[in-house]
Amino acid sequence: MIILTILLLASITFGTRYLFLEGRLPVRLGPNLRLLLSYSGPSVLAAILAPILLVRNDQLYLSITNPYLWGAAAAITAAYKTGNIYWTIGAGMLVFIASGQLV
Numbered sequence: 023m024i025i026l027t028i029l030l031l032a033s034i035t036f037g038t039r040y041l042f043l044e045g046r047l048p049v050r051l052g053p054n055l056r057l058l059l060s061y062s063g064p065s066v067l068a069a070i071l072a073p074i075l076l077v078r079n080d081q082l083y084l085s086i087t088n089p090y091l092w093g094a095a096a097a098i099t100a101a102y103k104t105g106n107i108y109w110t111i112g113a114g115m116l117v118f119i120a121s122g123q124l125v
Contacts, residue, residue, distance in 0.1 A: 071094070075088075075090045090118065092117050092118065092121040093114045093115065093117050094114065096113045096114050096117035097114030097117075100113035
């Protein structure tokens with residue numbers, strides 16, 4: 023059953039991406055749908071990151087000693103200030119590791 027689910031999800035993902043990425047197919051999105059889809063990346067990223075940053079042991083963890091929050095704050099600040107992905111990743115990881123060592 024698990025293999026069947028994985029294969030079905032893989033085929034659905036491939037099919038939807040192929041329809042929109044293959045230039046020879048006559049499928050085009052309207053401007054409203056393109057605008058709506060532009061929000062999907064940030065929303066999926068937020069749905070993945072929120073539990074990692076804010077939950078520990080099935081409880082909300084908003085402590086000053088949370089290294090995930092410090093790393094995220096550093097990464098957000100670096101992204102805003104520099105706009106460089108390498109500085110963003112480096113600053114986030116460095117602060118995460120440093121704050122994890124302090125706890």
